[in-house]
Amino acid sequence: MKNDPVQLFVYGADQICASCVNSPGSKETYEWLQAAISRKYGEDGIEYQYIDIHSEQEDGPHQSYVQQLLDDELFYPLVVMDGEIVGEGNPRLKTIFQALDKKGFQPIS
Numbered sequence: 001m002k003n004d005p006v007q008l009f010v011y012g013a014d015q016i017c018a019s020c021v022n023s024p025g026s027k028e029t030y031e032w033l034q035a036a037i038s039r040k041y042g043e044d045g046i047e048y049q050y051i052d053i054h055s056e057q058e059d060g061p062h063q064s065y066v067q068q069l070l071d072d073e074l075f076y077p078l079v080v081m082d083g084e085i086v087g088e089g090n091p092r093l094k095t096i097f098q099a100l101d102k103k104g105f106q107p108i109s
Helices: 026-041 061-070 093-102
Strands: 006-012 046-052 078-081 084-088
Touching: 006 026, 006 061, 026 046, 026 093, 046 061, 061 078, 078 093, 084 093
Parallel strands: 006 046
Antiparallel strands: 006 078, 078 084
């Protein structure tokens, strides 16, 4: 496993996107991902952060994703791991788990 913690960001909004009706909201997806990842890989090595796309964003890595979401170029909730998009709209656990496996995470027994 790598020494630096993995940064996992979930970008979203309180309002469910128009094409995401019947899907969980962004905040629910964030909490669900945290729980699912913790169950499989444990609590160590991953830092989680929820980014509300309608709150003020400082310039930097978040601004680009937020602008793309606001311009409907990407769908939220958007899951970004260490600068790589690993889930969009209705993120799939399998894809996120594969990205964690590539980073050297081992499922706990």
